[in-house]
Amino acid sequence: MEAETAVRLGDGGYVLSVFLLIFGGALVFWMAAGFAMLESGLVRTKNVSVILTKNIGIMALGSVVYFLIGYDVMYGHGVFGQLFAFGAVAGDKGSDYGLHTDFFFQVMFAATAASIVSGTVAERIKLIPFFIFTALIAAVIYPVVGNWTWGETFLGNGDEGSFMISTFGSAFSDFAGSTIVHSTGGWAALSGALLLGARVGKYGPDGKVRPIPGSNLPLATLGTFCLWIGWFGFNGASELALATKENADNLALVCASTHLGASAGAVAAAILSKIIYKKVDLTFVLNGTLAGLVAVTAGPNIALWVGALEGAVGGILVVLAVPFFDKLKIDDPVGALSVHLVAGIWGTLAVGIFNPEVTFLAQLFGVVVVGAFVFVASGIVWYILKLTLGIRVSQKEEHEGTDLSETGLEAYPEFVKNAK
Numbered sequence: 344m345e346a347e348t349a350v351r352l353g354d355g356g357y358v359l360s361v362f363l364l365i366f367g368g369a370l371v372f373w374m375a376a377g378f379a380m381l382e383s384g385l386v387r388t389k390n391v392s393v394i395l396t397k398n399i400g401i402m403a404l405g406s407v408v409y410f411l412i413g414y415d416v417m418y419g420h421g422v423f424g425q426l427f428a429f430g431a432v433a434g435d436k437g438s439d440y441g442l443h444t445d446f447f448f449q450v451m452f453a454a455t456a457a458s459i460v461s462g463t464v465a466e467r468i469k470l471i472p473f474f475i476f477t478a479l480i481a482a483v484i485y486p487v488v489g490n491w492t493w494g495e496t497f498l499g500n501g502d503e504g505s506f507m508i509s510t511f512g513s514a515f516s517d518f519a520g521s522t523i524v525h526s527t528g529g530w531a532a533l534s535g536a537l538l539l540g541a542r543v544g545k546y547g548p549d550g551k552v553r554p555i556p557g558s559n560l561p562l563a564t565l566g567t568f569c570l571w572i573g574w575f576g577f578n579g580a581s582e583l584a585l586a587t588k589e590n591a592d593n594l595a596l597v598c599a600s601t602h603l604g605a606s607a608g609a610v611a612a613a614i615l616s617k618i619i620y621k622k623v624d625l626t627f628v629l630n631g632t633l634a635g636l637v638a639v640t641a642g643p644n645i646a647l648w649v650g651a652l653e654g655a656v657g658g659i660l661v662v663l664a665v666p667f668f669d670k671l672k673i674d675d676p677v678g679a680l681s682v683h684l685v686a687g688i689w690g691t692l693a694v695g696i697f698n699p700e701v702t703f704l705a706q707l708f709g710v711v712v713v714g715a716f717v718f719v720a721s722g723i724v725w726y727i728l729k730l731t732l733g734i735r736v737s738q739k740e741e742h743e744g745t746d747l748s749e750t751g752l753e754a755y756p757e758f759v760k761n762a763k
Contacts, residue, residue, distance in 0.1 A: 356586025360440040363594070364448040367580020370573045371451035375402045375458065377569030382462045383754070384563025385626070385677040389744025390466045391558065391754035397461045400474055405454040405481035413453055414446055416486035418494055439584055448580060449489075452524055455577070456485040459528025462677030464535045466542050467741050470749040472728040476535070476721075484720050485527055488713050492523050498709050512702040515709030518597075519581035521641035521690035522713050529684025530717035533673070538725045539734055541674035543741055552669045555676070560625055567629045571605055574636045578643050593644055600643040601636065604654030608635020611658035619662065627665070630678045631658035637683055638690035642698060649697045656693070657686040688714075 379398035383391045457477045464473065492515055495501030500514040507514040517523050545553055557563060578601045584590045612631020616624040635654030643650055664681035673680070691710050695703030728734050740748035747753065 356584075357440065359585040360583070360590075361444045363580050363585040364440055364444045364583070367576035368448040368451045370576025370580070371448075371455065372402070372573075374451075374455060374570050374573030374577065375399075377566045377571075377573055378458045378461065379566065380562050380569060381566030381629070382465060382677050384559040384561070384566060385462070385557035386465050387555065387744070388558040388755050389746055389753070392746040392750045392752045393470060394461070394465060395754070396470065396750055397473060398458065401457045401461065401477050402454045404474055404477055405457045406450050408478045408482040409450050409453040409486070410446070412482040413486040414449065416483060417449070417489040418445075439586070452489075452520060452577075453481045453485055456524045456528045456531075457481050459525065459679055459683045460532040460535060462679040463532035463675045464539055465676045466745060467539060467735050468535075468745075469732070469734055469736055470745075472732045472734045475728060475732075476531075476724055479724050480528075480531055480721070484531065484717060484724075485524075487720075488523055488527050488717065491712075492517060492709070498712065507705055507708075511705035511708060513700060513705045515705050516694050516698065516701045517641045517691055517709070518644055518694075519578045519640045521637055521687040522710055525637045525640065525683040526687035526691070526710070527713060527717050529680055529687055530714050531721040532675075532679055533684060534718050534722040535725050535734075536673050536675060536680070538722070538729055541672055542676070543738055545674050546669075546672050550672070552666075557626070557676075563629055564625070567632055570633060571636065574601055574605070574640075578640055582644075596647070597643040600645075600647050600650030601639055603647055603651040604635040604639030604643065604657070605632050606635070607651040607654035608632050608638065608658030608661075611635075611655040612662050615659055615662045626678070627662050630661045630665070630682050633682045634658055634661040634686035637686040638693065640687075641690040642694040645694070645698050649693075653690055653693045653697075656689060660685050660689055 375398060379395055382394045382398065386394055457480050460476070460480070461473075491497035492499050495514075498507060498515040500508070542555065545555060547553060575598050579594055579598045582590055582594045582597060585594065609628050609632040612627045612634070613623050616622065616627040634657035636657075638653040638657030638660075639650045642653065661678065661681045664685045665675075665678050668675055668680055675681070688710055692703065692706050695701050695706035725734065736745055736748055744753075
């Protein structure tokens, strides 16, 4: 009994690290509820059931295909991992906290990358082609990016990625995925939005933008709070260990910096929207909060003031990026491109500005390589789906709402009935 107790006490660091990743993974899972609520609040009533179906489907389908294929592409030593690493072998993950723990934590990130696409293509996408794309981004597109970076086979600090150091002075650095997760989802969403086209009536013949208000701002606000809470797991557990005092101190820094990034993003977006539009726009405040979180994700382990600054700039960028995409007639019902793509790029580049151990050129190179790969690969998938199954519902179905044509269920049937 004494020997068994000693073994258990000796495993204390391992146990705490496992707990950190399991609890952090559960918080990241809660972000799926945040995405579902945020998107449901920012789309029209007639499209809410499809949004909910997509979000629960993303988590379920994305987890299955990441288990079957994606995890090996990203970290494995099998045929998929060898193929996409260009002959290099990805790092041996999970030795400090167990293989099952690592998979549980990593699969939540794969699902998050796929979730980002949902809002941008909302209100006019067919459900089945969307799920096919979800399967492919979770199985191949996101894991390839992860293999190159966190797998250390191309952009990372592994043996095969050492050219980054010799060429740029440092490897690409992205602590929890401003580019690896968020910009990946953003680039995939952008390619889909371009091929899908804007919602009917969004842009007038003169190019004027016609606002299409969401159905439920309280729900969107709740979704933002859910995402904010989940981000403490997203960034915090990316410390990947809780075995030492240094790990615990780093965890505290990351969580505090994450919170300040979100807060500064919200404040900056509120102030700028008041200056530009003479009103404090709640949707900008919500997306400013999320942009602050996305921006700080690449470097929450530097300093608190850096986290706050990264978040504030992220909030400012959202207020500027939303009308920019509208000028290009790229329709994004929930502002996901401004939040995840634009703020993700900024946050990644900011690490090269504020972290003396990382060079700006290495960050810029990583952003360009990831962006080019994801945009082209996603565009090919979307184009094939468009030619075969079709990706957009008919104008009649769009007018009536995708809920009826794609799920046969209305989210608010009594409300819709009384409104008629």
